[in-house]
Structures are given as structure tokens and as C-alpha cells.
Amino acid sequence: MTITSNTGAEVAKAETIAVTVDGVGIEVPKGTLAIRAAELLGIEIPRFCDHPLLDPVAACRACLIEVEGMPKPQPACAQVLSDGMQIRTQQSSPVAREAQEGVMEFLLLNHPLDCPVCDKGGECPLQNQAMQVGRPTSRFEEDKRTFPKPISVSAQILLDRERCVSCARCTRFAEQIAGDPMLELLERGAKQQVGTATDEPFDSYFSGNTVQICPVGALTSAAYRFRSRPFDLVSVPTTCEHCASGCSLRTDSRRGTITRRLAWEDPAVNEDWNCDKGRFAFTYMAQGRITTPMVREDGALRPASWPEAIAIAARGLAQAGSGAGVLAGGRLTMEDAYGYARFARAVLGTDDIDFRARQSSDEEAQFLAARIAGTPATVTYEALERAPIVLLVSLEPEDESPIIFLRLRKASRRRPATVVAISPVRTRGMDKMAATWLPAAPGAEAGVLDEIMSGGSLAETSMAELRDRLQAPGAVILVGERAADVPGLLSAVARLADATGAGLAWVPRRAGERGALDAGALAGLLPGGRPLTDADARDAVARAWGIDAGSLPTAAGRHGTPLLQAASRGEVAALLVGGIEFADFPDPSLARAAVTATAFVVSLEQRHTEVTELADVVLPVAVVAEKAGTFLTWEGRPRPFGQVLREDLAMSDAGVLSMIAAELGQPSPGDVPALRRELGSLGPWSGARATTPGVPAQAITARAGITLASWRLLLDSGAMQEGEPHLAATARPTVARLSEATASHAGLAPAALVTVSGPRGSVTLPWEPAEMVDDVVWLPLRSPGCGVFADLGQVVGGEVAITPGGAA
Amino acid sequence: MADLPQPVRGFGVTFRTMFKRVVTEQYPEDKDKYPPKPRFHGRHQLNRWPDGLEKCVGCELCAWACPADAIFVEGADNTDEARFSPGERYGRVYQINYLRCIFCGLCIEACPTRALTMTNEFELADASRADLIYEKQDLLAPVLPGMLAPPHPMAPGTTERDYYANRIKGAVPDQAAGSPAGQEGS
Ligand code: SF4
Ligand code: SF4
Ligand code: SF4
Ligand code: SF4
Ligand code: FES
Numbered sequence: 001m002t003i004t005s006n007t008g009a010e011v012a013k014a015e016t017i018a019v020t021v022d023g024v025g026i027e028v029p030k031g032t033l034a035i036r037a038a039e040l041l042g043i044e045i046p047r048f049c050d051h052p053l054l055d056p057v058a059a060c061r062a063c064l065i066e067v068e069g070m071p072k073p074q075p076a077c078a079q080v081l082s083d084g085m086q087i088r089t090q091q092s093s094p095v096a097r098e099a100q101e102g103v104m105e106f107l108l109l110n111h112p113l114d115c116p117v118c119d120k121g122g123e124c125p126l127q128n129q130a131m132q133v134g135r136p137t138s139r140f141e142e143d144k145r146t147f148p149k150p151i152s153v154s155a156q157i158l159l160d161r162e163r164c165v166s167c168a169r170c171t172r173f174a175e176q177i178a179g180d181p182m183l184e185l186l187e188r189g190a191k192q193q194v195g196t197a198t199d200e201p202f203d204s205y206f207s208g209n210t211v212q213i214c215p216v217g218a219l220t221s222a223a224y225r226f227r228s229r230p231f232d233l234v235s236v237p238t239t240c241e242h243c244a245s246g247c248s249l250r251t252d253s254r255r256g257t258i259t260r261r262l263a264w265e266d267p268a269v270n271e272d273w274n275c276d277k278g279r280f281a282f283t284y285m286a287q288g289r290i291t292t293p294m295v296r297e298d299g300a301l302r303p304a305s306w307p308e309a310i311a312i313a314a315r316g317l318a319q320a321g322s323g324a325g326v327l328a329g330g331r332l333t334m335e336d337a338y339g340y341a342r343f344a345r346a347v348l349g350t351d352d353i354d355f356r357a358r359q360s361s362d363e364e365a366q367f368l369a370a371r372i373a374g375t376p377a378t379v380t381y382e383a384l385e386r387a388p389i390v391l392l393v394s395l396e397p398e399d400e401s402p403i404i405f406l407r408l409r410k411a412s413r414r415r416p417a418t419v420v421a422i423s424p425v426r427t428r429g430m431d432k433m434a435a436t437w438l439p440a441a442p443g444a445e446a447g448v449l450d451e452i453m454s455g456g457s458l459a460e461t462s463m464a465e466l467r468d469r470l471q472a473p474g475a476v477i478l479v480g481e482r483a484a485d486v487p488g489l490l491s492a493v494a495r496l497a498d499a500t501g502a503g504l505a506w507v508p509r510r511a512g513e514r515g516a517l518d519a520g521a522l523a524g525l526l527p528g529g530r531p532l533t534d535a536d537a538r539d540a541v542a543r544a545w546g547i548d549a550g551s552l553p554t555a556a557g558r559h560g561t562p563l564l565q566a567a568s569r570g571e572v573a574a575l576l577v578g579g580i581e582f583a584d585f586p587d588p589s590l591a592r593a594a595v596t597a598t599a600f601v602v603s604l605e606q607r608h609t610e611v612t613e614l615a616d617v618v619l620p621v622a623v624v625a626e627k628a629g630t631f632l633t634w635e636g637r638p639r640p641f642g643q644v645l646r647e648d649l650a651m652s653d654a655g656v657l658s659m660i661a662a663e664l665g666q667p668s669p670g671d672v673p674a675l676r677r678e679l680g681s682l683g684p685w686s687g688a689r690a691t692t693p694g695v696p697a698q699a700i701t702a703r704a705g706i707t708l709a710s711w712r713l714l715l716d717s718g719a720m721q722e723g724e725p726h727l728a729a730t731a732r733p734t735v736a737r738l739s740e741a742t743a744s745h746a747g748l749a750p751a752a753l754v755t756v757s758g759p760r761g762s763v764t765l766p767w768e769p770a771e772m773v774d775d776v777v778w779l780p781l782r783s784p785g786c787g788v789f790a791d792l793g794q795v796v797g798g799e800v801a802i803t804p805g806g807a808a
Numbered sequence: 809m810a811d812l813p814q815p816v817r818g819f820g821v822t823f824r825t826m827f828k829r830v831v832t833e834q835y836p837e838d839k840d841k842y843p844p845k846p847r848f849h850g851r852h853q854l855n856r857w858p859d860g861l862e863k864c865v866g867c868e869l870c871a872w873a874c875p876a877d878a879i880f881v882e883g884a885d886n887t888d889e890a891r892f893s894p895g896e897r898y899g900r901v902y903q904i905n906y907l908r909c910i911f912c913g914l915c916i917e918a919c920p921t922r923a924l925t926m927t928n929e930f931e932l933a934d935a936s937r938a939d940l941i942y943e944k945q946d947l948l949a950p951v952l953p954g955m956l957a958p959p960h961p962m963a964p965g966t967t968e969r970d971y972y973a974n975r976i977k978g979a980v981p982d983q984a985a986g987s988p989a990g991q992e993g994s
Binding site for chain 1: 866867868869871872882883885896
């Protein structure tokens with residue numbers, strides 16, 4: 001409802017109508033619902049089914065009001081106002097009040113009133129509204145309807161059918177918002193109940209939202225069931241640490257333990273929703289935590305005091321100096337990433353730093369430096385919603401940035417065929433976004449983009465038409481982090497964006513990547529997108545850091561694979577490692593070798609990992625709930641958040657780095673406000689940027705074998721999903737996907753297993769036919785039973801072999 | 809008498825009192841002679857159903873009602889392996905802090921299952937703060953004859969409704985077979 005621009009205000013003004021609510025006149029935009037007009041006047045009408053983001057159904061009848069000139073009370077949530085309409089709510093109309101009381105009595109007939117054992121008790125719209133507009137006693141004396149106690153609609157979502165008021169919020173959410181219509185209202189009359197249409201579970205990445213919007217305790221989550229009451233909870237607005245969608249969340253904790261997380265309303269980003277990973281994956285924070293610093297002595301780690309550990313870390317790192325390297329990891333808050341960026345340059349004097357713990361390339365680093373780092377948020381969620389066309393390149397939003405998926409689905413419900421996706425596989429997510437699928441084998445995507453530029457044709461899609469649509473104002477190209485897998489792809493994306501004028505945004509998967517990029521945690525880049533090789537940029541940064549510009553490195557350092565290779569040869573004197581997992585790197589054994597071969601390794605970690613086992617000094621750091629910070633969404637929008645668990649004294653990464661710096665006599669800020677101030681004082685870079693990479697699209701050479709396509713599913717073997725079995729059980733099954741032709745060519749029987757082999761090993765798993773490019777196999781990148789990098793030893797776009805793997 | 813000097817008149821009061829009925833109660837020597845009134849608000853008790861299962865469902869309504877914030881409850885799921893109360897939910901953690909409690913009894917009124925009542929026990933002094941936080945085991949009613957200490961299953965063929973309708977009269981052998989305690993005993 002916020003009107004920002006002048007023209008918007010004028011348009012809105014031209015279309016307003018005058019109505020009266022309870023005798024008070026108000027002007028509202030044409031098409032406003034009665035319930036919204038009453039809200040504007042601060043008059044609350046009871047409601048269950050009404051939800052501002054769902055289509056009205058008037059299912060519950062709790063909101064009945066009197067409308068002048070209509071014989072019977074009308075539901076306010078579906079009553080579209082017309083000019084001059086006079087409505088009366090329960091505040092001024094006995095008719096409305098009596099109607100509402102009657103409906104409430106009716107709703108309570110079959111309601112079990114088992115509030116004491118119901119999770120919604122204490123925050124239940126039915127409790128509250130029964131107190132407001134219900135009659136004190138019920139005239140119902142017969143037996144209430146009962147159902148056996150909760151049934152699981154999925155491993156995570158439980159349904160107590162007798163509590164349901166048949167408001168159809170959950171079913172409408174599933175159908176309209178998530179596009180997973182597996183919850184349905186079944187039966188009629190007193191037997192009416194919510195259920196899954198078939199015996200299949202409610203399979204949705206967004207299922208937790210139904211628990212949040214259910215106005216009664218009919219839908220509850222296995223994770224939060226019986227955990228606490230609303231009055232126990234301390235609630236803090238936070239930002240999700242799981243992906244670059246950047247959802248606003250509300251984190252509830254009880255006596256120092258997080259009990260649940262909810263989606264927090266933010267119309268600009270996640271609206272009222274979030275995904276199940278962000279909602280349920282928080283138990284990892286309490287598991288396997290490192291509680292005390294550790295140092296290596298005689299080959300084994302032993303607990304040490306903070307001063308001792310800091311002193312040893314400082315000594316070792318100072319000895320290495322500019323010979324040290326920094327692997328920051330992509331999960332950091334922007335302030336922490338800035339801490340690493342600053343520590344590397346100002347204290348160590350090295351530029352060998354990278355935050356990308358995944359498949360990455362030099363071309364990508366150059367692309368990011370040229371086009372993304374430090375740029376303001378221009379392509380936003382709102383822009384996606386309005387865009388005449390959104391071209392997705394190497395991005396599967398449902399898995400890799402769920403809120404982008406929800407926005408694109410929202411846009412596509414109004415304007416189908418907005419989304420065009422270049423991918424080897426046609427996915428369920430694409431269908432839900434009504435997307436046009438442009439098939440491209442892994443590695444061939446850049447060629448397809450060039451094809452669009454030159455206006456050729458591919459399958460039934462006219463490329464010239466696509467190019468014209470991309471030239472329309474507001475057109476958007478979204479490129480995922482996986483584009484780094486394909487040489488020439490990011491160059492081609494930039495070329496296409498330049499040629500068409502379409503907006504371009506880069507969508508990393510991890511929550512910390514965009515912030516780390518803007519904070520300068522990448523070789524060659526100083527904070528705010530400043531090129532390290534630019535003397536003016538170095539001067540500005542040195543001034544802000546209070547050091548001599550001459551002490552900053554002047555030549556861009558190594559990153560990604562070259563840095564790891566050098567380290568594995570023992571050429572890096574020391575490594576400072578943040579939160580990384582070896583299995584995330586395209587060559588996990590190279591990453592392990594890098595850490596093993598380096599003489600001195602300092603690991604800043606939250607939990608015991610493979611890295612901490614190998615490190616010489618381990619310094620425990622705070623998890624996201626124990627510190628304040630900021631994540632940048634993929635748009636570049638800052639999402640600051642506060643500290644949830646205040647009892648904890650764990651220090652953030654930047655805090656620990658500042659202690660090491662102080663030990664070396666080089667004070668640097670360590671607390672969040674100071675880091676924000678310093679980073680803010682630098683601001684974005686306005687000088688010359690790196691040049692956009694011009695790597696030509698690869699020619700695809702015909703290949704005898706099968707090409708590997710892969711990305712990470714939303715719910716997989718990620719370390720930050722540990723300790724939540726109900727969530728893990730809702731993950732999509734680990735299956736390979738192949739086209740029918742490829743499968744029959746390889747002699748795979750339906751419903752049998754397939755063995756996919758790479759240079760290092762093989763995985764055997766069930767397979768599913770899919771609409772996809774021939775001679776390509778799709779595997780989940782890091783799901784239980786299938787780790788592409790670790791098990792196969794192959795990268796995405798590489799060659800694998802498929803053979804029948806026996807009966808399932 | 810009015811002419812006597814004041815100090816002597818004072819002794820007169822003492823002398824008269826010697827012939828009056830003594831009202832002083834000797835505590836603790838004679839405490840059983842003077843039990844508190846039946847409705848006296850003493851230490852709380854967490855009651856059991858006649859078969860020994862706990863009545864508390866861990867709903868926290870008592871904690872919510874408490875004006876002194878003296879009660880801490882954490883609910884949990886009953887499982888087939890370990891059932892503490894009829895139905896789905898039981899109170900896993902139950903604490904009353906007697907340094908805070910003002911014995912108002914609002915918690916008793918709030919309890920939907922009559923799990924929480926008050927005894928007449930008033931001797932609630934102790935030497936440390938920690939000892940005055942009573943845990944569930946300190947508050948639970950004793951396992952009387954005919955009861956079986958949980959965890960054990962509900963009476964065969966019953967649901968929690970039968971418990972609430974007072975149709976359970978005591979533990980039956982089948983329940984003992986299902987309980988770890990019962991297996992030990994047999
Ligand atoms: S389960 Fe909840 S959200 Fe769904 S129809 Fe019933 S009351 Fe509404
Ligand atoms: S969409 Fe991303 S940011 Fe939002 S809750 Fe899910 S993982 Fe977190
Ligand atoms: S008696 Fe009153 S003060 Fe004591 S625990 Fe109960 S409600 Fe709280
Ligand atoms: S004692 Fe009663 S009110 Fe308190 S948690 Fe148990 S059942 Fe609920
Ligand atoms: S809120 Fe209007 S009918 Fe449900």
C-alpha cells in the first residue's frame with residue numbers, strides 16, 4: 001500500500017472511492033476489500049481464512065458484516081467495495097455482531113478445545129477471537145467429532161484434523177504460493193478435513209509456512225511440537241543464514257536455546273514466507289561446538305587458554321606474513337568477511353584470499369569484480385515481479401534461492417511465460433514458474449546465450465524473439481553461481497546483458513557470498529568493489545584503515561584452485577581458514593592436501609570439522625545466533641540483524657581476528673558497530689572497475705560418454721542442516737535423472753538402479769526419467785549417498801559413465 | 809489498687825495471667841497436635857491417575873497463571889517406549905521455586921487436569937537457594953498401592969478420554985508387562 005513515486009500517488013488518487021465503515025468515511029483505492037478498509041480505520045474484523053497474500057475464498061464466515069442495501073450479512077474478506085458503499089462491522093451493527101457470534105459458536109461445535117496440549121495455545125486466533133466475539137457458553141451438548149490424533153502429512157508437518165476450521169489457508173498456500181497442491185480439503189460438512197489427496201506426503205520446500213498461517217493448531221511441526229509456549233519465548237528479528245534470498249526471520253529462544261524460527265513479514269524480500277531450511281535448520285548451532293581454543297602440541301590438539309592460543313596464532317601468522325593465504329568461506333556475515341579481508345591485507349600483507357568454497361574460476365572473479373562487487377541493488381525482488389522477462393542462467397531458484405522462486409511464481413501467475421530458463425533439465429520448479437525451458441547441455445549454455453544475441457533459433461523457441469523481449473525495459477537476466485562451472489558463460493551473460501540492456505544480477509547460493517564479495521574477501525578486490533591494483537583505491541582503503549598505503553599488497557593475489565594448488569605444494573607459509581568443508585570444493589582431496597601440506601594452519605570454526613582436526617590452532621567462534629551482523633541478499637540489499645542468544649560470550653570471526661591483530665600491535669575494529677562504521681565510511685567505489693571478462697564460448701566437442709549435470713538440492717547433506725531429522729526426512733530423494741533415450745541406450749530398466757562412475761569412484765542410486773538433454777545425467781551435488789565431488793571425483797560438465805546398477 | 813505504684817501494678821498483670829489458659833503451641837515438639845486447616849496452601853503436589861500415570865500434560869498453564877513466575881515447565885512427547893501420562897504430551901521438566909512462590913493457589917485453579925494441587929505441608933525451609941527449587945520428583949505424589957510407577961502404557965484398550973472420565977480404577981497386570989519397572993519386578 002505504500003505509494004512511493006508521485007505518479008503512483010496520482011494514479012492511486014484518480015481511482016479512489018469513498019466508503020463508510022461504522023459511520024466513518026474513508027477514501028480507499030478502487031477494488032479494496034471491506035476487511036482492508038476497516039483495517040485502515042483500525043477496526044478489526046474477526047477472520048480466519050482471510051490472508052492478504054492469498055486469493056479470497058470466504059470459507060470461514062467469521063468476518064460477516066452488514067452491508068447497507070444487502071439483505072444478509074456479507075463476508076468482509078470477499079466484499080469488494082464500490083463507491084458510496086456503507087458497511088457496518090460488529091462495532092456498530094447488532095446484526096453483524098450476532099452473525100459473528102453465531103459463526104463462532106458454529107466453529108467451536110466440533111473444535112476439541114484441547115488448548116492445553118495444543119501448540120497454538122497462547123497465540124491462537126481462534127482463542128483470541130472466541131474471547132472477543134464468541135458467546136461465553138455453548139449450547140452444544142452432543143458428542144464432538146473426533147479423529148485419531150495427529151496424522152503426518154509429511155515427516156515434518158502434523159495435522160490434528162479435529163482442530164481444523166476449514167479455512168483453506170493451507171490448501172491455498174500450497175496451490176497459489178508454493179505450487180505444490182498436495183494439501184486438499186476432503187469430504188464435506190461435519191466430516192470436512194484437510195488431507196493429502198493421495199497417500200503421497202505433502203512434498204514442498206515451503207511446508208512450514210502452512211504451520212505459521214494455520215489460524216488454529218491443526219497444523220503443527222514435528223520440530224516444535226510441545227517445545228514451549230509463546231510467553232516463554234524471547235523473540236528477535238533476524239536474517240536467515242542459509243541462502244542469499246535473505247529472508248527476514250523471527251528467532252524465538254527460551255532460556256538460551258533456540259526453539260523455533262518463523263518467517264517475519266518483509267514485503268520487499270520474503271513477503272510473509274520462507275523455506276523449510278531457514279525455518280527448521282537451526283539445531284546445528286548447538287551441536288558439536290568447539291568450546292575452547294585448541295593448539296597442536298606434539299602432533300595432537302590440546303585445549304589452551306585464549307591468550308595462549310591467540311599468541312601462538314599471532315606468532316605463526318606473523319612469521320608467514322605476506323606468504324599466508326586466507327580461505328574465508330561463504331557463510332560469513334559481511335562484518336566478519338570484512339574482518340578477514342582487512343586482516344589479510346593490513347595485518348598479513350597478502351592478497352591470497354577467497355571466500356568461494358565451491359567450484360569457481362578466474363573468469364568468475366573477474367566478472368564479479370567488473371559487474372557485481374559493490375554495486376547497488378538495482379535488480380530487486382520487486383523488479384523480478386514486474387519484469388516482462390526473466391532469463392535464468394545456471395540457476396534453479398527452487399533449490400538455490402527459494403524466495404526468487406516464490407517471486408517468479410507469483411509473477412508468473414499473473415503473466416505466464418515470463419520466466420525463461422536455460423538448463424540441461426526441465427524441472428518441476430520450472431513448471432511451477434510456468435517457465436519456458438531452453439535446453440542446453442552442461443557447458444553449452446554460453447553457446448545458447450550467443451545464439452540469443454545473434455537471433456538464431458533453438459528447438460521451437462525463436463531466439464530473435466527472446467532477444468527482443470530482453471530489450472524491453474525491465475527485462476532481467478539472473479545468473480547463478482554455477483555459471484562459474486562453464487568457461488565463457490559469465491562472459492557471454494555480460495555480453496548479452498550489454499547488448500540487450502537487460503538488468504543483470506548474480507545469485508550466489510550461500511548467504512555470505514555477496515557480502516564477502518562487497519567486503520573484499522576475494523583476491524584483487526578491496527572493500528566496496530575497489531580494484532586492488534588501482535592506486536587511488538588502495539589509498540582510500542589505507543586511509544580508512546589508518547595504515548600506510550605502501551604496506552598494502554599491490555599485485556592481485558591467487559584465489560580458488562590456484563591458491564589451493566600452491567598450498568598443496570607447500571608454497572603457502574600459513575593458512576587462515578574460516579568455515580569451509582572440503583566436500584564443497586570441486587576437488588575435495590586438493591583442499592585437504594592444501595590444509596595438510598601447509599606448515600601453519602589457523603582455523604576459526606564453530607564446530608569440530610575436518611579442518612579443525614588438521615589445524616595447528618583452533619579458535620572457536622560464534623554461530624549466527626550469538627552475534628549481530630549483516631547478510632547481503634543476492635540483490636545487494638543489506639539485511640542487518642541482532643544477537644539472539646545474549647548469554648553466550650562466543651566471539652565473532654572478526655572479533656577473534658581483531659584480537660590476533662592487537663597481539664601483533666596492529667589494532668583493528670572487532671565489534672559489529674565499529675566494523676559497520678569503518679566499512680560504511682569506505683562506501684562503494686566510483687572509479688574505474690575491472691574489465692568484463694571476454695572468454696569466448698566453448699565449442700562443444702562431441703563426446704562419447706555422458707556429461708554430468710548437477711546442482712545442490714535445497715535440503716541435502718549440508719553441515720548446517722545437521723541435527724534436524726524431521727527436516728532431513730522431507731528432503732527430495734537422492735535420484736539420478738536421465739532422459740528416456742539416454743536411459744534406454746544405457747540399458748537401464750525402469751525402477752532399477754544406475755551406477756554413475758567418474759575418475760575417483762562411483763555412486764549407485766535410483767534413477768528417474770526426466771525431460772532433459774540427451775547424453776546427460778543429472779545428480780544431486782551433495783545429497784545423502786551421492787557426493788559428486790567427493791565420490792565421483794568429477795566436476796559439473798565433466799564426463800562420466802553410466803551402467804545399470806542392479807535392481808532397486 | 810489504683811494507689812499502688814506503677815511497677816507493682818505491672819506485676820499484677822503477670823500474676824493474673826498465670827491463671828489463664830495457655831495458647832502457645834510448642835513447635836516442633838507438638839506439631840502433630842495442631843495440624844493446619846484442610847484448605848491451608850502448602851507445598852504443591854503433582855497427582856497421579858489411579859494406575860500411576862502422571863496427570864500433568866506439561867501445558868504450562870500453571871506457569872502462565874503464576875503471578876510470581878515461580879513455575880517452570882517443559883512439555884514433551886509421550887512415546888510408545890516411554891509413556892508418562894495418558895495422551896500425547898507430558899511434563900518432562902517441572903520446577904517450582906519456593907523462594908518465589910507466594911502460595912496464592914492460582915496455579916491450582918489454572919491446571920486443566922487437576923494434576924496440580926496443594927498439600928498442607930508448610931515446612932519449606934532449607935539452607936540453600938538451589939534446594940528450594942523443587943523438581944518434578946520432589947513434587948510428584950507417591951506411588952500408592954495399586955499404582956505402577958511410570959513409564960508404562962495406558963490401560964489396554966483405553967484412550968486418554970477414559971482417564972479424564974475417571975473410568976480407570978487402578979493398574980492392571982498388562983500395564984506392568986509393558987513397563988520397564990514391571991519387567992524388572994517379574
Ligand atoms: S489445517 Fe489450518 S490452515 Fe488448513 S484449513 Fe484447517 S484450519 Fe485452515
Ligand atoms: S529462502 Fe533462503 S534465506 Fe529464506 S529461509 Fe530459505 S534458506 Fe533462508
Ligand atoms: S501458588 Fe501462586 S505463586 Fe505459588 S506457584 Fe502457584 S501461582 Fe505461583
Ligand atoms: S500442572 Fe497442570 S497446569 Fe501445570 S503443566 Fe501440568 S497439567 Fe498444565
Ligand atoms: S475471513 Fe472472511 S470468510 Fe473467512
